[in-house]
Amino acid sequence: MVEKDPRRNKMAKKSKRFKKKTKRIILFSSIFVAALIIIAAITFLVLNSKSESFVNTLNGTLDITPSSQSPTYYSCEQICSQNGFSKSYNFFTSCKAGETKITYGYPGQLPLFICCCYNEATLPIHTCTDTDGGDNKDVPGTVTYDNNINNRYMDSCFDATTVYEYRCNADNSWQGGKESCDSGETCISSRSGGYCKAHVWNPGDTVWEGSGAASIIGNSPQTSSIDLSQYGIGVDGNCRLGIQLSTAWQYANDKCVGIPGMQGVKWDFYDSNGLEYTRTDTTPVSLGVDLHPETHILNWDGHTKWIASMMPFPFQYPDCSITYEYTARIYIYDCL
Ligand SMILES: [Ca+2]
Numbered sequence: 001m002v003e004k005d006p007r008r009n010k011m012a013k014k015s016k017r018f019k020k021k022t023k024r025i026i027l028f029s030s031i032f033v034a035a036l037i038i039i040a041a042i043t044f045l046v047l048n049s050k051s052e053s054f055v056n057t058l059n060g061t062l063d064i065t066p067s068s069q070s071p072t073y074y075s076c077e078q079i080c081s082q083n084g085f086s087k088s089y090n091f092f093t094s095c096k097a098g099e100t101k102i103t104y105g106y107p108g109q110l111p112l113f114i115c116c117c118y119n120e121a122t123l124p125i126h127t128c129t130d131t132d133g134g135d136n137k138d139v140p141g142t143v144t145y146d147n148n149i150n151n152r153y154m155d156s157c158f159d160a161t162t163v164y165e166y167r168c169n170a171d172n173s174w175q176g177g178k179e180s181c182d183s184g185e186t187c188i189s190s191r192s193g194g195y196c197k198a199h200v201w202n203p204g205d206t207v208w209e210g211s212g213a214a215s216i217i218g219n220s221p222q223t224s225s226i227d228l229s230q231y232g233i234g235v236d237g238n239c240r241l242g243i244q245l246s247t248a249w250q251y252a253n254d255k256c257v258g259i260p261g262m263q264g265v266k267w268d269f270y271d272s273n274g275l276e277y278t279r280t281d282t283t284p285v286s287l288g289v290d291l292h293p294e295t296h297i298l299n300w301d302g303h304t305k306w307i308a309s310m311m312p313f314p315f316q317y318p319d320c321s322i323t324y325e326y327t328a329r330i331y332i333y334d335c336l
């Protein structure tokens with residue numbers, strides 16, 4: 001029988017304890033290192049997700065790297081200014097032409113700011129040119145806006161004595177409006193546009209011509225008035241006027257015939273001085289008259305309209321209807 005060596009036995013026990021202790025240290029160290037790695041990874045991810053997250057999604061010129069996890073800018077003024085724009089406002093529905101839209105915020109989240117940024121100097125500059133030099137009703141002209149043939153506006157005649165004149169404004173916008181020609185002038189239409197010009201009249205020229213036809217029951221006069229100033233007739237010219245009147249009328253039903261005294265019609269013509277010509281037809285008749293300076297001094301004072309009038313005479317009999325028609329021509333009788 002071999003006795004066990006007590007020394008060897010003691011050493012073996014010691015070695016066993018050492019191994020156990022080492023294993024425990026390695027285990028705790030591993031756990032500690034793993035924990036450190038996990039914490040570092042989480043920290044890295046968190047920091048990384050915040051840094052460089054301020055992006056400009058539309059402009060492409062914004063390059064902001066915040067130094068902290070908080071936003072660097074707190075207004076569109078700051079955001080635009082940082083990107084070289086002197087003017088800014090908060091985006092509402094759209095930015096205007098020539099402006100830059102900048103969206104500021106974290107990806108995947110609602111933007112912190114949406115801004116419209118611009119510089120006054122970079123806004124579109126408009127141009128306006130006017131061939132007649134501005135507000136000039138005596139010269140035909142054309143306004144061109146932004147040098148665009150689709151934005152051309154030519155002066156035109158609004159009526160016989162009114163020109164529609166275009167001009168540029170000081171801020172290079174344009175406008176147009178009606179302007180009356182001076183007394184004795186008419187608006188002339190030309191290929192270059194409408195303009196006012198003193199009219200040269202010759203004997204025989206028609207100043208105004210009109211006609212009408214109607215059916216009436218009633219005692220009210222049927223009148224038409226003529227403002228000669230609308231046709232460029234001044235008061236200080238060297239020509240004299242005449243007027244040719246042609247009239248015709250007829251009974252429109254059988255209620256007018258056979259009445260004692262018969263249904264008649266009265267024709268009146270007023271110049272600026274008042275009643276100048278009157279005639280009563282007791283029976284239907286077609287008649288033309290020529291009123292001219294040899295027989296009538298026709299007056300035009302520059303504003304009191306000439307009036308031609310027709311009315312039943314002596315009055316309208318019950319239910320008697322009348323049809324009538326007329327033509328009138330005002331013309332230049334002679335010139336000195
Ligand atoms: Ca003009």
Ligand SMILES: [Ca+2]
Binds near residue numbers: 135136139141166
């Ligand atoms: Ca003009």
